[in-house]
Amino acid sequence: MKSSVALVGELIGSTVAAFGLQLWGVEHIKQGKRSLLRVFIEHEEGIGIEDCVKVSKQVSAILDVEDPIKGEYTLEVSSPGLDRPLFTVEQFEQFAGSEVNMRMRNPIDGRRKFKGLILSTNENIIALQVEGSEFNLDHTDVEKANIVVE
Incomplete structure (x- = not known):
């Protein structure tokens, strides 16, 4: 059985790629009853707020339909940043x-x-x-x- 993070990555990877961006990684942090789902996107020329907004809207719609994360969560889409997490x-x-x-x-x-x-x-x-x-x-x-x- 795949983890919820792996499943999210599979569900949204092609959508992120359709915007000409790379899915850098996905992180799920449980915080009591709620949790935080972080989606990191990358582009060789950098990521702007517009990129995060458009990806967030599409990813949110996919996750609402597929429902891979149980319970309530907050979706956060961002660049990996300088202190970027490494996933692969x-x-x-x-x-x-x-x-x-x-x-x-x-x-x-x-x-x-x-x-x-x-x-x-x-x-x-x-x-x-x-x-x-x-x-x-x-x-x-x-x-x-x-x-x-x-």
């Missing part, structure tokens, strides 16, 4: 050489949080240099990852 192995590869904050679902060597330099990727493995040590982290175990802005 390809995004980690694209940002090789960048510093990243990562939180893992399961502890590795007794820790769940890592801050380090993305060295490379190989299939589902992300090589991260942390304080002089190299960690090979499984992408499927990444709970959250964001680029560090200096």
Whole structure:
């Protein structure tokens, strides 16, 4: 069974692409009875408020019909920003050489949080240099990852 986030991505990907934009990722944050559904869109020339508004209207209509998120939620459409979240192995590869904050679902060597330099990727493995040590982290175990802005 697919997660609600994966299902949302599948449902809206072609709609975002129809506007000439890229679906960067989807994030679902539960906040008590309500939740927040964040949709990140990208374009090589940047994202404007107009892009966010038109995508939001179309995505909202799709989600109202398909109803992949149970309960009440707020839809937020935005650019990933400078401290962008990373969702896919390809995004980690694209940002090789960048510093990243990562939180893992399961502890590795007794820790769940890592801050380090993305060295490379190989299939589902992300090589991260942390304080002089190299960690090979499984992408499927990444709970959250964001680029560090200096």
